[in-house]
Amino acid sequence: MGYFAHHNCYALFKTAIWEFETVEEFEKSWYEAFEISQPSSKEWFEEMYKLRGTWIPAYVKQYFSAGMSSSQRAESMHAFFKRYCSKSNSLMDFVTHFNRALAHLRHEELVVDHGEWL
Structure with a gap:
């Protein structure tokens, strides 16, 4: 299969995943892309396909995610932990650093929500 055929298949699956609002539309489009x-x-x-309920937008749109994908949320959490914790920390250090990080995060959220008042 040449480049154009692969490119066409990619486009079909991309459309199936991202362009449809309903589960029924996704299902039909995915099946057609798979057959073609x-x-x-x-x-x-x-x-x-078995895992579609956890990553296809038509299935997960009812859950609030602030417009972020699951990988973006995971990357965000990794960055958060890297900023405050190290793999060389003891368990007690980890708990202490984690509590400080949460306090800092909560303070930043308060500033964003009520900045002019703080």
């Missing part, structure tokens, strides 16, 4: 593309790694696509 006949991916070489069917097992991977089948596993991704």
Whole structure:
């Protein structure tokens, strides 16, 4: 399969994932993309389909996420922990640093919410 065929398959799946608001629209589009593309790694696509309820926007749109994807939230949390904690910390150090980090985060949120009043 050449570049253009792969590019077309990518575009079909991308559309199925991102362009439809309802579960029914996604299901129809995913099935059509799968049938047209006949991916070489069917097992991977089948596993991704089984997990669709955790990552396809049509399934998870009812959960508030402030417009962030799950990977963005995870990266944000990793950055948060890296800023305050080290893998060389003891458990007691970790708890102390974590509590300070939460206090700092809460203070920053208060400033954003009520900045002119603080």
